[in-house]
Amino acid sequence: MGGKLYAATDEDEPEVLTVFYIIPDADGHPSYRAQKLVMPIPFMFYNIWRMDDSALHVTDFEDMQLATDSTSRELFMILRRTNFSLMGEEDDEDDEDEELHLLDGSYINPPKTKGFRVFKLEHDIHGGGPPRWVQVFNLGDRILFISETTNIFMHRYSGCILNNDKTLGRNCIYFAFDYPCLSSLSAAHDFGVFSMTNGSLTPLSLSNTPALLHSRPIWFTPSLW
Known part of the structure; x- marks a missing residue:
């Protein structure tokens, strides 16, 4: 946005937004300068989790994404709250200190958006x-x-027109996520609409969405818009 690249992290440095300034030299080759903005990232739920013999169950987990409004030239941070369960296997090397090793991407219940x-x-x-960061409760139009x-x-x-000639609702978030799920491939899709007006x-x-195909959904705008 505005010739700058913004990157936020919720792991190693939980209060840092890094701004990369992209500066072309005389020959047009880019050079970069980074600035770190230290400010609280307002996570509310964090991870509420419990572990049993074969799985990790996580509720009220918030993940983070950034988005820009090219019209108003504003930067937004979106925190999405989900529930999910991951498959694991026990480490039997030391019976006195058993641990559960999570199997990456092996969802028992893939993430489902809650808000x-x-x-x-x-x-x-x-x-x-x-x-x-200032919380926004209304996206307007x-x-x-x-x-x-x-x-x-x-x-x-x-x-913009949706199916059946229904105009897309204002003040809404349309989301589309897809995850690998070994126990139920058909449950891997997480598509929906969240209303900022009433929290519903x-x-x-989405038509023509294969139930057995794990993919990365992509939103795009046709050139006529």
Whole structure:
């Protein structure tokens, strides 16, 4: 956004947003300068988990994504709350200190979206203070599309039409995620619509979506828009 690349992390440095300035040299080759903005990332739920003999069960887990509104030139952080269960296997090398090793990607119950929280990056222009995340409760006429690979803001006045000639709802988040799931491949899809107005979740059925194919859903905008 604006010639800058923004990257946030919720793991190694939980309060850092890194801004990369992309600066071309005289020959047009890019060079980079990084700035770290230290500010609290407002996680609420963190991981509420329990472990049994063969699985890790996680509820109220928040993962983080960034999105920009190219019209208003604003940066947003989206926290998506999910529940899921991961398969594991016991380590029998030491009976006195048994551990459960999680099998990466082996979902018993793949993540299911339970809700969202949205924050906007605001700079203290007049006071000279540090930037901060401010929670947004209303997207106005905007519609946010998010997936594992693409996040897109669109405005309702752009005339977007959904199936059956229904205009896309304003102040909503459309989400599409897909995960490998060994126990139930058909349960791997997590598609739906979240209303910022009343907090409701509505399943979204996408046609021509193979039940046995694990893929990465991608939102895109046709050139006519």
